[in-house]
Amino acid sequence: MxxxxxxxxxxxxxxxxxxxxxxxxxxxxxxxxxxxxxxxxxxxxxxxxxxxxxxxxxxxxxxxxxxxxxxxxxxxxxxxxxxxxxxxxxxxxxxxxxxxxxxxxxxxxxxxxxxxxxxxxxxxxxxxxTMGERLVYHDILLDSETHKVFRGEKELKLGPTEFRLLTTFMEKPGRVWSRDQLLDRVWGRDIYVDTRTVDVHVGRLRKVLGSHGGEDLIRTVRGAGYALG
Missing domain, CATH: 3.40.50.2300 (Response regulator)
Incomplete structure (x- = not known):
């Protein structure tokens, strides 16, 4: 993993x-x-x-x-x-x-x-x-040292996979990640995971990020993958 x-x-x-x-x-x-x-x-x-x-x-x-x-x-x-x-x-x-x-x-x-x-x-x-820095994008704050995520004043409860997904997106806002690239970065190369699993976890991440009425900041790029913003 x-x-x-x-x-x-x-x-x-x-x-x-x-x-x-x-x-x-x-x-x-x-x-x-x-x-x-x-x-x-x-x-x-x-x-x-x-x-x-x-x-x-x-x-x-x-x-x-x-x-x-x-x-x-x-x-x-x-x-x-x-x-x-x-x-x-x-x-x-x-x-x-x-x-x-x-x-x-x-x-x-x-x-x-x-x-x-x-x-x-x-x-x-x-x-x-990876160096314990805080990441900020719009109203989302991710603290990689404490593994906490906030949207505005609300703390969000993310599973470990969704946390790694969000970290990947927030380190490179605007970059389009293919499903294969996300599998390598988030799941690693040592285990087999179907690319459809990426869609499932992106959906879960979207649900949590929008749980308090926030704007959907994850963009689906047809035929390419996903990007933040």
Missing amino acids: ADLQPSVLVVEDEPAQREVLAYNLESEGFRVIKAADGSEALLLIEEEQPDLILLDWMLPGTSGIEICRQIKSRPAFRMTPVIMLSARSEEVDKVRGLETGADDYISKPYSIIELLARVKAHLRRSRPA
Whole structure:
């Protein structure tokens, strides 16, 4: 079952460095996915859909720069934060990395404390609920830390699935989510759930959100899926 634990893909060919990064990220509560080269990374990105990617520049075979370019060329992952890690510290290299599409650039050797701070900063922008942030849309407030939802002054009672659905919608207002995308994000890939189940839970969420007479803010997009607003 899916949850709000943020996931980080670590792409690093040096085993010791990869394990150090994984250990520190896991200690901070992140779910870590590990790849030793670019080809493995591209497969895991499709399979795991990580919330953030730590990408080493110097990889065997395809370079981190090219992997970053390929990641950012895919519409589904264009907004996934990529932090480039590199022993190249010259300004021209940093500019090249950022121009390729990387969201941040950290030179080696780096401080683990600084790296974790940057990871959290990017996730607060891209997946605020995973970092315990409050989400607000119109008159709806979702507190991801206490798992409480309010509409105006009224607290709403949502089941865990409806809570994850609403979180997904509120993190990306206006984005149209297909049923398959919602299944991956809300239910996870480890269990089989029929796409019609999405319709059932969206219906339940709508009912609770409208239980005090509020406007229906969930939009059905024919042939595409659902969106908030």
